[in-house]
Amino acid sequence: MKFSEFVARSKETGLPLPRVILEREEEKTGVPREKLRQYIGGMLETMLEEANKKYGKRQRTLTGMTGSNGYLMRKASPKMISSFNHTAMVAALSMAESNAAMGRVVACPTAGSCGVLSGILYSLWKLENASKEELIDAFIVAGGVGWVISRNATLSGAEGGCQAEIGSATAMAAAALTYYFSRDGMKCSHAAALALKSLMGLVCDPVGGFVEVPCVKRNGIATNIAIAAAEMALAGIESVIPFDEVVEAMRRVGRSLPESLRETGKGGIAATPTARRLVEKLREKNGLAMRQ
């Protein structure tokens, strides 16, 4: 399954890209596309509802290493970025922190990277007044991008590093934004490629193995990468390397990452003196890890 096939099919038939993606799932599972759309609409509603509930709130996360980033971001008025970016960042940080606090999230594409798409769709909803149907369309395009990545590479940090989680989430969000503003499948594909290339090689190095540091902040920052990639694609900038080839490259990069950089909490920033000290303190305080 290639993303270029979706784009080509949409072009040939004149059918909108989200419809082409849903038809493919219908073919594979036998579930009628109206039903799929309804189910996706339910997930979108949960996503927006949760983002609304947690937006900019302080939260008690499992380890306490994060929990006030969404709050701090909301309190600050942005000096450089637009309110669209700012809202997306607050929502992304808040959802990533909610995940770390055992709140309810839509794990799209994974629990640890759930903030990126939540943030982007939340901004579209709040600041662009996007309708529910438009948001579902953008969400499905994001899903199509993630689906292609899952088939040809991986969405798992343990397999492919953080490029597979935050990288994929960012590519998905960039495509969602581009679809919302242009309805142009080819541009979506360029936006996704630009985003994924920017995060190629990103390692998965959670402190102590917990989904908090650096995961939460990466969610917040990634919304800006998604927005930048979408802006570039909308301006007519093209990725020299087609998206499907970027996915293949990402897969190969993931396979060459050593195990210490794939969610084991043993490499990258997880192996720094500060990280080690933090984990030691947590262990003493909570009996977090009994063995090791």
Place this chain on the structure above:
Amino acid sequence: MSLLDVMGPVMVGPSSSHTLGSLRIARFVYKFIGGIPSRVRFVLHGSFAETWRGHGTDKALLAGIMGMSPQDERIRDAQEIAARSSLKYSFEFDDLGEVHANTVLIEAWRNGKKYRIMGSSIGGGEIRIVEINGVSCNISWEYHTLVVVIRDVPGSLERILREMSVNITNLYLRRISAVERLATAIIETDDEVPEEDRVKMRENKCVIECYYIGRD
């Protein structure tokens, strides 16, 4: 992975393999034994043992054994809820041998019976139940699942299959003991197995025990 798997699921964080998967293993046990046990012992192995509380694995396991669904926001309060109930529980750590890194052994007592079920969380919230009461198996719980202990005699399987009114998707049969002449049949179906089928199955002379674990 389907499109919907990529776009979801709705779950309680922080990790699909450590929280969602562990909850589903315990929830499988809850359904298998037919309710909340009076006592439960969780033995955590590998990565589960290393990061248990930091990933909320303890809360997820407790929530699952109490029958909560993966979207239930009370999961984070599972300890308090368990403390208010009569459920006695303990967490222990051990090397369970050549099993997946995210594996838990659950020993549960209910109505005077002891159950021992081992499951692995293999990523993305998917699970495999790998052992039930000493018998190894490989149940994905992607289907409605019947676990039936039957007599290891000719015609036994045929007789229990006759009680099924729904189509069988997968079927496994395995001898437990040649001395006691017992075997375990695992039957997986797409459609729910109706109550009357299960009643007939339990009344069947070839059936010693019958457990039904409906898919979520």
